[in-house]
Amino acid sequence: MSTLAIDKAGPSRKVKLRSMSRDRTWALRWSYFFLVLFAIFFLTPPVYMLITSLKSSAEISAATNPWWVFHPTLSNYVELLTSNQFLGFFWNSSMISIIVVIVTMLISIPAAFALARMKFWGSATLATGVFLTYLIPDSLLFIPLFKMLAVVQEFTGITLLNRWYVLVFIYPTLTVPFCTWIMIGYFASIPKELDEAALIDGASWLQTLTRIFIPVALPGLIAATIFAFTVSWAQFLYPLVFTTSVDQLVLPVGITTTLIKGDVFNWGQIMTGALLGAAPPLIIYAFLMDYYIAGLTAGATKG
Amino acid sequence: MADVVVEQGRLARIATPRKRGTSLRNVLGRKSTVAFFLTLPLILLIVLLVLYPAFYSLYLATLNKAMTKFVGLGNFTFLFKRETFWMVVKQSCIFAVTAVIFKALIGFIVAHFVHNIPGKKQRKWRGMLLVPWVIPPAMSTLAWLWLFDPSYSAFNYTLSFFGVGPIPWLGDTFWARFSVILVNVWYGAPFFLIMYLAALKSVPDQLYEAASIDGANWWQKIWHITLPMMRNIIAITTLFSLIVTFANFDIVRILTSGGPLDTTHLFATWAFQVGIQSSDIPLGACVSLFMVPILAVAAIFILRDVNKRGNEA
Numbered sequence: 046m047s048t049l050a051i052d053k054a055g056p057s058r059k060v061k062l063r064s065m066s067r068d069r070t071w072a073l074r075w076s077y078f079f080l081v082l083f084a085i086f087f088l089t090p091p092v093y094m095l096i097t098s099l100k101s102s103a104e105i106s107a108a109t110n111p112w113w114v115f116h117p118t119l120s121n122y123v124e125l126l127t128s129n130q131f132l133g134f135f136w137n138s139s140m141i142s143i144i145v146v147i148v149t150m151l152i153s154i155p156a157a158f159a160l161a162r163m164k165f166w167g168s169a170t171l172a173t174g175v176f177l178t179y180l181i182p183d184s185l186l187f188i189p190l191f192k193m194l195a196v197v198q199e200f201t202g203i204t205l206l207n208r209w210y211v212l213v214f215i216y217p218t219l220t221v222p223f224c225t226w227i228m229i230g231y232f233a234s235i236p237k238e239l240d241e242a243a244l245i246d247g248a249s250w251l252q253t254l255t256r257i258f259i260p261v262a263l264p265g266l267i268a269a270t271i272f273a274f275t276v277s278w279a280q281f282l283y284p285l286v287f288t289t290s291v292d293q294l295v296l297p298v299g300i301t302t303t304l305i306k307g308d309v310f311n312w313g314q315i316m317t318g319a320l321l322g323a324a325p326p327l328i329i330y331a332f333l334m335d336y337y338i339a340g341l342t343a344g345a346t347k348g
Numbered sequence: 349m350a351d352v353v354v355e356q357g358r359l360a361r362i363a364t365p366r367k368r369g370t371s372l373r374n375v376l377g378r379k380s381t382v383a384f385f386l387t388l389p390l391i392l393l394i395v396l397l398v399l400y401p402a403f404y405s406l407y408l409a410t411l412n413k414a415m416t417k418f419v420g421l422g423n424f425t426f427l428f429k430r431e432t433f434w435m436v437v438k439q440s441c442i443f444a445v446t447a448v449i450f451k452a453l454i455g456f457i458v459a460h461f462v463h464n465i466p467g468k469k470q471r472k473w474r475g476m477l478l479v480p481w482v483i484p485p486a487m488s489t490l491a492w493l494w495l496f497d498p499s500y501s502a503f504n505y506t507l508s509f510f511g512v513g514p515i516p517w518l519g520d521t522f523w524a525r526f527s528v529i530l531v532n533v534w535y536g537a538p539f540f541l542i543m544y545l546a547a548l549k550s551v552p553d554q555l556y557e558a559a560s561i562d563g564a565n566w567w568q569k570i571w572h573i574t575l576p577m578m579r580n581i582i583a584i585t586t587l588f589s590l591i592v593t594f595a596n597f598d599i600v601r602i603l604t605s606g607g608p609l610d611t612t613h614l615f616a617t618w619a620f621q622v623g624i625q626s627s628d629i630p631l632g633a634c635v636s637l638f639m640v641p642i643l644a645v646a647a648i649f650i651l652r653d654v655n656k657r658g659n660e661a
Binding site: 072076088090105112158171183185214215218275278279298315323326337341342 | 382393401454491636639
């Protein structure tokens with residue numbers, strides 16, 4: 046290692062270094078060139094959403110260049126943000142996502158703590174089971190869950206179908222396994238000496254969790270929170286199946302079912318709605334990107 | 349080691365008379381009891397809302413349409429006789445395999461370019477390129493639907509300048525399949541990008557330096573250093589994405605609803621159409637169950653990989 050560094054600084058290697066740096070400049074130029082191309086590919090739909098949302102219906106149906114706004118207007122935004130229906134979708138989505146995040150944290154933090162630190166009978170199996178649960182997709186479970194809700198409703202008289210709050214019980218199946226999985230990874234990376242010292246000092250398991258693990262693993266917690274929020278905010282299949290009345294819908298389902306009236310596509314409003322629906326995750330991501338990425342990669346790269 | 353220390357801690361606590369409690373409290377304070385209560389909500393959630401429905405769907409699949417009579421494998425044999433079913437099988441496989449290959453390729457290439465960008469600028473590029481993954485797919489697919497619009501399609505407008513005639517993006521079987529795959533690649537490639545980028549960062553620079561001193565070219569460096577070092581991540585990301593892509597619902601549902609003539613249906617969208625829209629729940633359950641074998645195979649491979657990793661740690 047050190048000899049290599051000395052070698053590099055040696056005068057005899059200067060020529061080689063210069064050619065390497067020239068290679069690097071070219072590599073950099075090519076990288077930028079292709080990155081711009083890919084960025085255009087990746088950003089076209091969101092940019093096009095924004096462009097369309099600023100157009101009036103007259104301009105949308107006119108045969109002008111679709112990539113440019115000639116008469117920008119905010120009327121689509123005003124219309125949606127003053128419509129009770131749309132605000133209702135937004136409210137439902139927010140309520141569900143916030144409650145799901147809280148429920149997810151309440152379930153997955155203690156479980157991850159137990160699985161990461163307290164080796165008990167079946168703990169390894171359970172950890173693997175949690176990971177496998179994450180691999181079971183929503184599109185496999187929506188039919189039996191729909192039937193289960195109907196059966197429960199039949200026998201207990203509690204209305205579950207077509208109520209937004211039922212989603213609060215269902216979404217954790219999507220968020221808890223992954224959040225537990227990344228929390229296990231984060232908790233496992235905390236040095237054992239910390240909690241051993243706490244236990245020797247007479248702290249209970251719960252105190253160890255709240256006083257040591259939660260503060261130290263805060264970045265992992267934030268990552269899990271963001272993940273749980275984005276998943277619940279974006280979920281489409283379950284609300285499409287379980288809710289039907291307009292006042293119970295969440296944003297993605299609301300926009301796709303109510304803004305499209307028959308064959309008439311009011312594209313200006315649909316794009317505005319889609320953009321407003323995409324805004325909360327985008328804003329969170331803009332500020333907390335590093336946590337989000339850490340959360341994404343933690344599941345696969347950490348053991 | 350840890351257990352010994354912990355055990356000592358517990359003994360020390362019990363030994364001090366001030367902290368000695370009733371036997372009930374002793375049981376409650378025992379490690380296994382605490383662990384059980386901490387994991388109980390998780391276990392309940394998995395058993396009640398994942399495992400039970402999974403087996404319940406197996407039971408549902410054996411009932412007749414009105415769900416009054418047991419018909420055994422009747423639903424399955426009925427499906428085998430339907431042409432649409434085989435189309436769905438074919439389309440699901442085409443869709444998942446093609447989309448995953450392109451996602452992996454694009455992710456790999458873009459990750460390399462981003463990795464080349466120095467320091468602070470890298471963060472901006474990474475942020476920009478990850479946007480498709482952050483937008484809820486139902487929302488971004490609406491934007492694609494509008495881009496593909498038959499009469500006002502922004503794509504056809506742009507293509508007309510190059511003399512390429514209007515393309516029936518969602519109206520023709522080939523183009524509809526192309527479109528759903530394109531949207532899926534657009535949505536999923538950033539996930540590969542971010543995984544591969546994390547993997548690239550973990551490859552030590554010295555390896556590349558040593559290789560260039562030995563006169564290795566760009567291709568040799570990728571083939572002999574990058575790929576072997578990233579093999580695990582590539583395998584696990586690809587398998588994971590295969591599961592998610594195979595079970596995809598949002599994109600196809602919004603873009604084509606399975607059309608034209610059911611040629612873009614996947615298992616999930618067809619199960620929705622049969623089970624919920626036509627309210628033949630048993631048949632719908634039956635359709636979605638066909639995803640299980642493929643998911644199981646992928647899961648076994650992923651699990652092998654995960655366990656291997658766990659043993660190394």
